[in-house]
Amino acid sequence: MQKRAARPNGFPRKRFRFHPAQIVAFGFAGTILIGTLLLTLPIAKVGPGGATFMEALFTATSAVCVTGLIIVDTATYWTGFGQVVIMLMIQIGGFGIMTFASVIGLAVLRKLSLRARVTAASEVKSVGLEDVKGLVVGVVRISLIAEGVVAVMLTLRFMIGYEEPLGRAIWLGVFHAISSFNNAGFALFSDNLIGFATDPWICLPICGAVILGGIGFPVIVQLRKHLRSPLKWTMNTRLVLVGTIVLLVAGTVYITALEWSNPKTLGPLDWPDKILVGFFQAVQTRTAGFNSVDNAGLDSATLLGSDVLMFIGGGPAGTAGGIKITTFAVLFFILWAEVRGEVAVNVFGKRLSRAVHREAITVVLLAVFVIMSSTAALMVMTDISLDRLLYETMSAFATVGVSTGITAGLPVAGQVILILLMFIGRLGPVAFASAIALRDRRTAYEFPKERPLIG
Template identity: 40%
Template sequence: MTGTGAVAINPATRVLRRGAGWVGDLTRRSPARAAIAIFVVAGLGFTLLLRLPAAAADGRATPWADAVFTAVSAITVTGLTSVDTAEHWSAYGKVVILLAIQTGGLGIVTVALLLARAVTRRLGLGSRLFAQQAIGAPQLGEVKDLLRIVVVTTFVIEGAIAIALAPSFITAEGWARGAWSSVFYAVSAFNNAGFSVHAGGVAAFGHHPGILIPLTVAVLIGSLGFPVYLNLLHARWTRKRWTLHTKLTLITTGILFVVGAAGWAVTEWGNRATIGDLPVAERVGNALFASAMMRSGGFAMIDPADSTSTTLLLTDALMFVGGGSVSTAGGIKVTTLAVLFLAIVAEARGVPHVTAAGRTIATGVLRVAISVTFLGATLVLGGAGLITLVSDAPLDRILFEVISAFATCGLSVGLSAELGPFGMYVLSALMLVGRVGPIALATSLSVRRRNIRFQLPEERPIVG
């Protein structure tokens, strides 16, 4: 004690309070910049952990470029790797990767807010505004509910997936290793990370539906997004009470899943390097699995490098779209695609407003959708251009790897392992930007919004 009634403050608590104060101050000034800063700091922390000699199977420190690449890939739940996860990393290194995936999946933002609340015993207005933008709460009053649902739902679903995987893995690998594999793949699949602790990835389980089906279900559930979970829980699964966001997410996800499976099956059906020699039932199963993974899952039953050029193009498109907003998936999001498609339909019909399911979509939402799509395409173009400076690989391979990084998908044609440090840092930056979101990056770089009290004369330039 330092005086009457005074209590000495633990140094660790003091550091946490200062960190919470820093988070609160940054969130008040720029929520988007706070999100980016927190992801960068977390990536740095996990990089240092992976740099330790104990993290590598051979006991030697991993090169900086590989450590940074793996840490960023895990924290952004991407799944791209420059070294073989199963062979390069020790048991400790794999645990670090698992923790990074879980942290990234929960959302660094969510973790930071929960830590701040644990230290300060409250969630202030600035933090609530930050959370509202970061995790998609429609109203400030729902932020606390959504934070709780994010954490509880994540662990419940991961636990259920791990239980579903356990019998198959335990039968094949024994209790200890089987339980570890079940937990790792449950976390990796639900968070759409695509990391594998087996040499050759999940291709080794190509004839095991007890593993492939739970992985597919986990990836699809994880790609829907937490706002959808919140709405379904509040609506008690009553369709009339579903929000427009929930309807657009579920419908577009279903359509893309069917289209992706059909397209992949058609383009790969006769390809003997992939599924051409398999029985019909296995070809269909591979197509369904591939469709679920192409938009963000990152697991692969076949080597994407063996796919046809048409399949790679189809995969590029689906990866770029990604999954649901505020989900563990990446890309420009399925609701963005849905809004743009509805705008095209409205324009073709000569309707002045964009509508869906008995609701009018705000003009501001359309502007955001256009901005996200254009900025995403610009980032992919810029990233591909930089990679061409240091790689002689064909453009289709470069474009595939770049889109996979930006969309935090994790599918790879092997280019990540072939690039030098510069190329790996470019892909790492794309993964980071893709996880935070193009619109968050645009917001973080923009000046404070101004209220304009006048309107300039309107004119319509010729478009098209």
Template identity: 45%
Template sequence: MRKTRLSHPGRIIPLAFLLVIALGTVVLMLPAARAAPGHAPFIVALFTATSAVCVTGLAATDTATYWSAFGQATILILAQIGGLGIMTGATLLGLLVSRRLGLATRLIAQAETRSLRLGDVTTVLRLILTVTLVMEATTMAALTLRFRYAYDQTWGEALWHGLCHAVFAFNHAGFSTYSDNLMRFARDPFVLTPIMLTVMIGSLGFPVIHELAYGARRPSRWSVHGKMTLFGSALLLLVGFVAVAAYEWDNTATIGALAWPEKLFNAAFHSVMTRSAGFNAVDVGKMKLTTLMVSDALMLIGGGSAGTAGGIKITTFLILGFVVWAEIRGEEDTTAFRRRISQQAQRQALSVVLLAVGIIAIGVLIMLSLTDFAFETVLFEVVSAFATTGLSTGITPQLPAPALAVLTCLMFLGRVGTITVASVLALKERRSAFRYPEERPIVG
């Protein structure tokens, strides 16, 4: 009975998402959801619903022309439900994990993290809802005014495009109501900047936002999780910016034809979008191989925990980095920001990364068997799906139904699986009644 109860947290979120995906698929298969006569094929509706609920943004069709206003509204609602559900579920699972610890450990954890009040779920949920609505409303207002006065759209058109891109941006679902995504706005910082800021805030994760919102504004008072997330985000954004600017500077098919301030701005924009947002202001399919490889790495790492971003998460990546650094220096303990990282956290991080790499490898192998696209293109598509980023080199609409089914599974596993696996690993911590003799295999 106890085992059954403990398994519930690992089952509730996947089952809830499967239910919403199923309902979304049925609605998108209605003739009213498609702009042309007839209904969407099952695989197209399933793929789109999964991409929306898992806030990915990969599209098997042109969202702007294939789906009717009703269909686009359905995708919008699915993305909003998926974003709120993921954030709420991840936060609640984090609270549940903390409550499974002993009283002394919980008090230490509370003093150390200062990010979530263990007994105040209402405060956390209120913060999630408030930040979501405020960020989406602010972004929508900025975009609506820009679309109305700079592009001569009617108030209805401007409001609709502003609402869609605000919701998709904060929830990191890279859908767009424009056929070229955001490429027509590559020279317009007044459109791209609000989207960038919304994506950056959403990628921090609500534990960090909660920590900053409730008094811990001085860096000296930030928790290790907060420091890792903020430091890691800044570092990865800088690395992505420098890499994209350096590799694409002379590529006239992407940023090469732009003025130098626009080159720098679009390099920064692409770096931010690899946080799992999925919008593109330049043609990703024409980027150099080196840029695609850097993007693969950034997408896989993703953003902060318990937020709208995907990937293995920044803290997971940094924990393993600190483990390697401690091993290089011959230190027994792994430390970060003058705090010792527990062995449990190290094992959980290693497990999540190895599972992610294994799933991606299997996904690439299957996709290569089903398509004739180049390895680097397939790898980019698989990583984007698993990391729920939504960036694409443009091959998604050309994929056969079996390949779309593979990407559908990857999006679901990437969005739900990493949260579930990390929580289940934490919930199942226990001390064995006996220990085997120790032996050291040769490593390296």
């Protein structure tokens, strides 16, 4: 039994009037609004007139939430100005979510360690402005370094392999580097990256940036410090790294095997290209949303497997979406402990804190509820098949951005649902999990214990 704690959730009262989640939600909404206004300007759109409000709102939300779903073609509908606005929104969205989730993560971990030594009151620390500044600087530095390296690689390739003039090659390199490190999936080609499907010099740097952005800031920081001493890695780092490798291998095998002889996707390719494209697709489906085959041609079973990859997503406190690898891993280890008949849920030699079980379950249940009800609503509105609609809602919620091409054709109400899904999917899991983890629990008194039958 636990009493009402005097100290509020690790954040000093005077510095934050709002909960950080509220600040970030307002910040995201504000950025989307500004982006929407900029995109409705006539100079943002090719040809006469400006974009409609809905086109601008959808694009801005998709960019700030680093999703990549589009209802107008990024390459041909927007001018250079419009594309720069999109790129900046992606960068702001990426910075925002990484910083926010890292601050929240720090607060959660500090709260836990405080609980463990609750008597040492002098050691009470909270997350102050200095910490936030430090995190912002770290996030910006790592993002710019990663984006810079990938931008140079892509620029060189666009110059050498595709004879683009220097200026355009740099622009393409920078845009796609930012879009990939931030897991946004926006591309400056009307067919996304299908034109580069068999070019590893384009595909692999983009995959590298996507994976790096997707494992999350805390893991990147730890790898920089302790790359060669895995014994020092936290449970978070281990789960994210192992989970990433498992999902990449399983995803590549699943997609490549199912699409191997599909004439609309991998069928016409040689076998090394099949594997390259299968791997690319597995990397992108987890969270980034680029595509090097036409997703509309994928087999239904591939779509279903992709839904699972999207739902799980990437690492926490990164640019990836979904419920996060760690959340999924917690459920897996609970299951494993039950199957093996163990009292505690142990993960790589550490005991999993019990509070985390319920956090993970709650995030998953809410995510399932949101996705299912959105899908049902879209089914009522349209005649599109379940596999495509589920792929679309999963893509929006997990801020992935892949689509079988139905986005633009949805009714306005359907597009509004996707906008809400992107926003909720981007901020919801981390905000909700942190709200649970940081809250001071209250118990009036304990009820007597009882249990129903299960199964």
